[in-house]
Amino acid sequence: MVNAVGTTRHVVVEPGASVSLPALLSSCFGSDVALLIADERTYEAAGMAVDDAIRASGRGAGSAIVLPGTPPPYADIETVALIESQLRERHGVPVVVGSGTLNDVTKLAAHRLGRAYACVATAASMDGYTAFGAAITVGGFKQTLPCPPPLVLVADLDVLTRAPAALTAAGYGDLVGKVTAGADWIVADALGVEPIDARAWALVQDRLRSWIADPRAVAAAHPDAVEALFEGLVQTGVAMQVSASSRPASGSEHLFSHLWEMRALAVGAPTVAHGHKVALGSLASAALYERLLARDLARIDVDGLVAAWPDRHEVERRVRGLHAQERIADHAVTASLEKHVAPVQLRRRLELVRERWPVLRERLAAQLLPATAVRTMLEQAGCPTAPAAIGLDVAAFQADHLRAHTIRSRYTMLDLAVEVGVLDACVAEVFGPGGFWSGG
Ligand SMILES: [Zn+2]
Numbered sequence: 001m002v003n004a005v006g007t008t009r010h011v012v013v014e015p016g017a018s019v020s021l022p023a024l025l026s027s028c029f030g031s032d033v034a035l036l037i038a039d040e041r042t043y044e045a046a047g048m049a050v051d052d053a054i055r056a057s058g059r060g061a062g063s064a065i066v067l068p069g070t071p072p073p074y075a076d077i078e079t080v081a082l083i084e085s086q087l088r089e090r091h092g093v094p095v096v097v098g099s100g101t102l103n104d105v106t107k108l109a110a111h112r113l114g115r116a117y118a119c120v121a122t123a124a125s126m127d128g129y130t131a132f133g134a135a136i137t138v139g140g141f142k143q144t145l146p147c148p149p150p151l152v153l154v155a156d157l158d159v160l161t162r163a164p165a166a167l168t169a170a171g172y173g174d175l176v177g178k179v180t181a182g183a184d185w186i187v188a189d190a191l192g193v194e195p196i197d198a199r200a201w202a203l204v205q206d207r208l209r210s211w212i213a214d215p216r217a218v219a220a221a222h223p224d225a226v227e228a229l230f231e232g233l234v235q236t237g238v239a240m241q242v243s244a245s246s247r248p249a250s251g252s253e254h255l256f257s258h259l260w261e262m263r264a265l266a267v268g269a270p271t272v273a274h275g276h277k278v279a280l281g282s283l284a285s286a287a288l289y290e291r292l293l294a295r296d297l298a299r300i301d302v303d304g305l306v307a308a309w310p311d312r313h314e315v316e317r318r319v320r321g322l323h324a325q326e327r328i329a330d331h332a333v334t335a336s337l338e339k340h341v342a343p344v345q346l347r348r349r350l351e352l353v354r355e356r357w358p359v360l361r362e363r364l365a366a367q368l369l370p371a372t373a374v375r376t377m378l379e380q381a382g383c384p385t386a387p388a389a390i391g392l393d394v395a396a397f398q399a400d401h402l403r404a405h406t407i408r409s410r411y412t413m414l415d416l417a418v419e420v421g422v423l424d425a426c427v428a429e430v431f432g433p434g435g436f437w438s439g440g
Contacts (some may be wrong), residue, residue: 004303007132007148007149007151007156007241008149008150008151008152008237008238008241009128009151009152010024010027010028010029010151010152010153010154011130011152011153011154011155011234012024012154012155013154013155013157013160013227013230013231013234014156014157015100015156015157015158015223017154017155017156017157017413018022018037018046018050018053018120018156018159019050019053019155019360020154021050021053021054021058021095021118021120021152021154021354022053022054022056022059022245024118024152024154024228025057025059025093025095025118025152026057026059027052028116028118028151028304029093029116029118029151030058031059031067031112032091032092032093032157033059033060033091033093034059034060034061034092034093034095034118035064035065035087035090035092035093035094035095036050036051036054036064036065036095036096036097037060037064037065037067037070037083037094037095037096037097037098037100037102037106038064038065038066038067038096038097038098038102039066039067039068039069039073039086039102040066040067040068040069040070041069041072042097042098042099042102042122043064043097044069045122045159045162045163046097046156046159047064047097047120047403049156050095050097050120051064052191054095059381061090061091061092061236062090062407065086065087065196066085067079067082067102070130070419071302072101073101073102073105073440074101074137074271074383075100075101075104075105075134075136075137076136076137076138077136077137077138077139078135079101079105080108080109080112081109082107083105083106083109084112084113084433087109087113088114092234093115093116093117093118094110094117094118094119095107095117095119095120096117096118096120096150097119097120097122097371098119098120098122099121099123099125099126099163099167100125100126100128100135100274103119103128103129103134103150104128104134104135104136105134105136106119107134107147107148107149107150107407108134108136108145108147109162110147111147111148112147116148116150116151117150117151118150118151118152118153118154119150119152119153119154120154120155120156120345121153121154121155121159121160121170121230122155122159122160122163123160123163123164123167123171124155124160124163124167124168124171124226124229124230124233125163125167125168125170125171125174125176125273125275126170126171126233126274126275127171127174127175127233127234127236127237127240127249128237129149129150129153129234129237130149130150130153130234130236130237130238130240130241131149131236131240131241131246131249132146132147132148132149132240132241132244133145133146133147133235133240133246134269135274137265140265140266140327141262141265141327141331142261142262142265144246146226149237149241150376153234154184155230156222157226157227160226160230161221161222161223161226161395162221163221164221165382166271166273166276166382168218168219168221168226168229168278168382169218169219169275169279169381169382169383170273170274170275170276170279170383171229171230171275172212172215172218172229172232172275172279172378172381172382172383173273173275173276173277173278173279173280173282173378173381173383174233174274174275174278174279175208175211175212175229175233175236176212176233176278176279176282176374176377176378176381177203177249177250177251177253177254177257177275177278177279177282178205178208178236178248178249178382179282179367179368179369180209180251180252180253180282180284180285180286180289180368180413181204181247181248181249181250181251181252181253181254182201182204182205182208182251182367183251183285183289183364183367183368183413184251184252184285184410184411184412184413185187185201185247185248185251186360186363186367187364187412187413187416188247188354188411188412190352190356190359190363191352191353191356191411192349192352193349193411193415194247197243197247197248198243199239199242200239200240200243200245200247200248201239201248203235203236203239203242203248204232204235204236204239204249205247205367206303207232207235208232210228211228211229211231211232212229212232212377214228215378215379215380215381216380216381218381218382219380219381219382224236224311225259225396232380233283236248236249237249247410249338250409250410251284251285251412251413252281252285252288252403252404252405252412252413252414253278253281253282253284253328253415254278255281255404255405255407255408255412256277256278256280256281256284256285256400256404256412257274257277257278257280257281258407259400259403259404259407260272260281260390260392260400261274261277262328262331262407265324266325266327266328267325269391270391270401272384272390272391275383276383276384276389276390277390279378279384279385280383280384280385280386280387280389280390281404282374282378283371283374283375283378283385284397284400284401285412285413286368286369286371286374287371287430287435288369288401288413288414288417288426288430289364289371289383289413289435290370290371290430291425291429291430292370292413292416292422293364293365293420295420295422296357297353297357297361297420298353298354298355298357298358299354300350300353300354300420300421302347302350302351302354303324305346305350305419305420305421306343306346306347306350308421309319309343309346310341311427312337315333315336315337315340316333316336316337317335319332319336319406320333322399322402322403323403323406328407331407332403332406332407333406335406335407335408335409336405336409337408338409339409339410339411339415342417342438348428349419350419350420353416353419353420357390359440360373365378371436372436394431394437397437398427398431398437401423401425401427402423402424405418405423
């Protein structure tokens with residue numbers, strides 16, 4: 001179902017797909033034996049069937065590596081080291097059975113051992129299966145560490161449709177995030193910051209509207225809807241492979257998600273599924289975009305904005321003032337200074353804004369969905385759509401609108417809003433009387 005154009009050579013999604021795994025392993029890995037990695041839950045959901053299929057084909061290699069299921073494994077560098085040490089002792093191809101966490105830790109462990117690997121997906125929960133890189137917590141910070149995706153990805157549609165509903169909803173939230181991620185890429189492209197890679201763009205955006213069209217069917221785990229969702233997530237991962245960047249998958253909505261994750265890690269709060277944070281971030285970005293698009297940026301005062309532009313020292317002072325945790329502030333200062341431009345560059349960019357805004361605004365309006373429509377879609381899919389649903393109070397959520405752009409060097413609409421001097425006003429409007437977030 002997927003044209004694999006990156007490292008991943010085979011993607012098979014169908015009911016009972018695990019029976020096709022041995023043949024795929026033969027074609028990609030020759031006669032190597034398979035080393036199964038799972039946790040207690042994924043072993044029960046799919047691992048046992050995979051284990052049987054592998055043994056029946058004569059590729060079994062002793063007992064599977066099965067991590068405890070409760071609490072579920074965490075994607076940190078310690079878990080990577082654990083998997084790595086167990087794999088090192090045995091010869092064979094790592095075959096991981098699981099979703100985000102298990103795939104990411106195996107992806108990095110296999111890479112450290114110089115081995116290619118295969119993945120059997122157990123939930124349509126995020127776009128990382130086929131992404132280059134693993135999201136791993138190192139020393140309290142989530143980092144995307146470079147490592148190649150699986151050569152083979154197999155998903156049994158019967159398993160995906162039986163996955164916990166919250167996981168499937170998370171995948172839907174991650175995929176809806178591609179709407180604003182695409183809009184942010186349009187902005188970065190138009191302003192000469194980061195050109196659109198046509199091939200990666202097409203992989204994600206050409207069919208995005210159809211993949212996210214039926215959130216009720218996603219919530220009901222209808223096979224066609226779950227298959228479409230999974231395909232969208234896999235294609236997004238492939239787009240990240242071909243562009244060697246997360247840009248096709250990640251814009252301002254992910255900055256919100258990353259900020260919430262960093263803060264939760266800093267205080268040891270329970271983690272919320274990535275896609276649930278992206279869902280709320282997508283809603284925040286969609287609402288802000290509406291306020292930005294309501295403005296005529298063809299009439300900005302370039303001289304005045306350049307004159308008021310902070311220098312690097314002032315940027316650091318402001319960023320530190322936004323973040324209570326020192327470690328997050330340190331990180332945000334580095335990211336913010338990385339994308340900070342000198343006044344002469346700002347002037348050039350603002351002149352581009354003035355010149356291109358009428359066309360850019362049209363393109364953005366065509367790309368985006370109304371925030372109210374995004375809210376309805378997310379609600380129907382079972383995603384959180386209010387800050388309280390992921391443990392945030394409204395005041396913190398509002399302040400996060402001013403913090404999100406500081407924590408990554410990626411250029412998004414939040415940076416454009418800062419540069420044209422309207423971010424504070426846009427945020428005040430969405431939280432003010434009659435605004436999208438008024439009433440919480
Ligand atoms: Zn994501």
